[in-house]
Amino acid sequence: MKGLIVAITCGLYAVEAEGVIYKTKPRGIFRNQGVKPVVGDIVEFNPDEMVIETIYPRSSALKRPVIANISQIILVFSLKEPEFSYLLAFKYLTYANMHNIKAKLVVTKIDKEHDEAMLKEIKDVFSSVNVETYFISNKTKEGLEEVKALFKDEVSCIMGQTGVGKSSLINAIDSNFERAIGEYSMALGRGKHQTKEVILLPYQGGYIADTPGFSSLELNLYKEDLAAFYPGFTTLYNKCYFADCLHLSENRCLVKEKVQCGEISNLAYECYKKLSEEAIFKKERYSK
Numbered sequence: 001m002k003g004l005i006v007a008i009t010c011g012l013y014a015v016e017a018e019g020v021i022y023k024t025k026p027r028g029i030f031r032n033q034g035v036k037p038v039v040g041d042i043v044e045f046n047p048d049e050m051v052i053e054t055i056y057p058r059s060s061a062l063k064r065p066v067i068a069n070i071s072q073i074i075l076v077f078s079l080k081e082p083e084f085s086y087l088l089a090f091k092y093l094t095y096a097n098m099h100n101i102k103a104k105l106v107v108t109k110i111d112k113e114h115d116e117a118m119l120k121e122i123k124d125v126f127s128s129v130n131v132e133t134y135f136i137s138n139k140t141k142e143g144l145e146e147v148k149a150l151f152k153d154e155v156s157c158i159m160g161q162t163g164v165g166k167s168s169l170i171n172a173i174d175s176n177f178e179r180a181i182g183e184y185s186m187a188l189g190r191g192k193h194q195t196k197e198v199i200l201l202p203y204q205g206g207y208i209a210d211t212p213g214f215s216s217l218e219l220n221l222y223k224e225d226l227a228a229f230y231p232g233f234t235t236l237y238n239k240c241y242f243a244d245c246l247h248l249s250e251n252r253c254l255v256k257e258k259v260q261c262g263e264i265s266n267l268a269y270e271c272y273k274k275l276s277e278e279a280i281f282k283k284e285r286y287s288k
Contacts, residue, residue, distance in 0.1 A: 005041045006200040006207070013037060013052060015045055016202075026052040039198045039209070040068035040155070060101050065198050065211040067157055073103040074150060076160035076169060079119075079135075080112040086125065090231060090271045091217050092159060093131060097229040098221070101157075104132045106147055108165040111137040121267075128265040129232025138168040148173050153205040162213030170201065170210055177201050177210075219275070222282035230272050232264055248276065 003017030015022045024045050026037050030052075037043060037055055044054035058068040073096045077084055089105060096103035105126055110119065119135055126133045134150070136143035150156070151173065158166050170177050200207040221229070227246045228237045233255055237245070241252035250256075258264040 001047050002042065002044055004200070004207075005037055005039050005043060007197065008037075008039060009197065015043060015052070017045075017047075022047060022050060024050045024052050030055070038066050038068050039200060040070060042069065060099060062099060062101075062157070064214075064217075065157070065159070065209075067198050067209055067211070069155060070101060070157040070209060071155045071206075072150075072157070073101050074156050074158050075103055075105050076158055076164050076166045077105065077107050078109040078161075078164040079107055079115075080109050082161055082163055084118075084122065086267060087271050087274060088161070088217065089126075090268065091219060091275065093129075093231040094219060094221070094226065094229050094275070095217060097231065097234055098219075098225070104134065104150060106134045106136060106150075106169070108136050108138055108169060110135050110142065111140050125265040125267050126231075128263065129268050131231055136169065136172075138165050138172045141172065144172055148204075151203050151206060151208055155200075155207045155209070157209040157211060159211055160213060164213065166213060167210060170208060173208070174201075174203060177208075219279075221279055223276050223279045224282045226272070226276055226279050230275070232258075232268060233272075246276065248273065 001017050003015040003022065005013050006016045006021070007014040011025065012023045013025060015024050022045065030036060035055065037052055038061075041058065042056040043052045044056070045052045060070055061068045062070070075089065075092045075096075077089055084107065093103055093105075107122060123133050134143060134147050136147050147169070158170065160166050198209060198211050200209050219226070223246055224244060227233060233247065236254050236258065240247070240250070240254045242250050245253050245255075247253050247255040255264065259266055259269045
């Protein structure tokens with residue numbers, strides 16, 4: 001029988017097939033092959049023995065969070081508590097591009113400080129690199145209907161820092177989900193973990209993946225890879241004069257031209273330079 005892994009708890013794999021949840025385990029052959037089924041995997045399982053026998057090829061896969069076959073990433077950031085971080089947002093967006101998964105940005109908690117100038121700046125910065133941005137208050141429900149429409153017929157992975165309101169957003173979308181909500185610690189300056197596992201929740205012809213939050217994300221990218229995967233640069237990378245252009249000191253760089261003429265936000269470019277400083281070269285480069 002064919003099914004979808006929607007959760008993993010205490011070594012048991014919850015597989016949904018034809019509206020029924022089966023508690024299964026993978027055959028030992030997977031362990032011998034160094035393969036492990038993950039949430040989002042489409043599998044073939046034996047309903048009599050309750051064992052997973054086959055894992056179908058994945059259309060996408062992430063290592064953090066560990067999940068497969070998602071069609072989009074919804075990045076959730078808060079305006080306040082914790083403070084919105086452009087640098088972290090661009091890290092997440094780069095991470096999505098690395099895995100060839102489309103990503104959209106949702107900014108929560110706009111009821112805490114409805115600063116129109118700040119909201120416009122955020123919208124303009126990400127619009128300049130072709131990233132759709134949405135603003136929402138889980139408390140007042142402002143912007144909720146527009147955000148709910150993003151999930152229809154998609155397998156969406158919600159990602160973001162701890163405490164930004166991911167579980168609150170999921171509950172606002174459908175109160176039947178009843179996801180546990182964490183608190184934001186003013187003393188620690190970060191949220192408290194509530195979601196401990198990756199779980200797929202059925203919604204509007206697709207699924208919403210709730211995932212554990214984290215406060216940092218290491219890309220482990222080379223400078224050359226960052227130049228190719230950074231938001232807004234992916235379609236320009238091969239159009240610069242130099243094939244291995246890093247968009248920094250090179251002449252005839254199309255990215256820098258777009259920044260200079262205002263098509264790409266200078267703030268976005270400054271975040272790129274900072275991330276590039278943290279990365280290492282894939283191969284040694286010689287100055288001529």
